[in-house]
Amino acid sequence: MKTNFTKTFSKIFASVIVATVLICGLTSGITAHTTFTPTINRNTNSSIVYITPNGECYHSTPKCRTLRRSKQIKSIDIKEAQKTRRPCKVCH
Ligand SMILES: [Zn+2]
Numbered sequence: 001m002k003t004n005f006t007k008t009f010s011k012i013f014a015s016v017i018v019a020t021v022l023i024c025g026l027t028s029g030i031t032a033h034t035t036f037t038p039t040i041n042r043n044t045n046s047s048i049v050y051i052t053p054n055g056e057c058y059h060s061t062p063k064c065r066t067l068r069r070s071k072q073i074k075s076i077d078i079k080e081a082q083k084t085r086r087p088c089k090v091c092h
Helices: 002-045 078-084
Strands: 048-051 074-077
Antiparallel strands (some): 048 074
């Protein structure tokens, strides 16, 4: 009887350890993900595109060949540009 009890006890104890390790691993995994997310968001927010006052498109680079004749090239946030303009076929 004593041996059976010890066996059962150690089985339960082992599963508790496994569960703790799993939860700890999961938590540290989530923590690692949250540290990476803000960096990605910051990059997306600071996306700058280039527009001309009379143009219908926005450009990913001021060196785009359709911008060669434009004297006024303005840099604005991509979110602002998307409201009124479509992406340039050449550089997007
Ligand atoms: Zn372009």
